[in-house]
Amino acid sequence: MANLSLIDKTGTSGNELGKLCTLLEWxxxxxxxxxxxxxxxxxxxxxxxxxxxxxxxxxxG
Structure with missing residues (x-):
């Protein structure tokens, strides 16, 4: 997926990848x-x- 956005919530889909605080802690x-x-x-x-x-x-393309 292009243009991923890191966000701080669960239940993401599409171009959203979460949970930012968990990824940073990891x-x-x-x-x-x-x-x-x-x-x-x-x-x-x-x-x-x-x-x-x-x-x-x-x-x-």
């Missing part, structure tokens, strides 16, 4: 590790061209 309790950062960097390096192409196709 992030503080379990921050991204160095291992996860390196993993994401390697994935991006290997697939960056495909990701950009997919985004351009999606955005341009």
């Amino acid at each position: 992030h503080e309790q379990d921050p991204v590790s160095d291992w996860e950062r390196r993993r994401n960097e390697r994935i991006y390096e290997r697939h960056a061209k495909a990701i950009v192409t997919l985004l351009l196709i999606t955005l341009n």
Whole structure:
């Protein structure tokens, strides 16, 4: 889904993703590790061209 909005309520649908306070609390309790950062960097390096192409196709219809 494009243009997601973080909101502070439950029962969300469509472009709304909640509950913001719970997501922020979860992030503080379990921050991204160095291992996860390196993993994401390697994935991006290997697939960056495909990701950009997919985004351009999606955005341009």
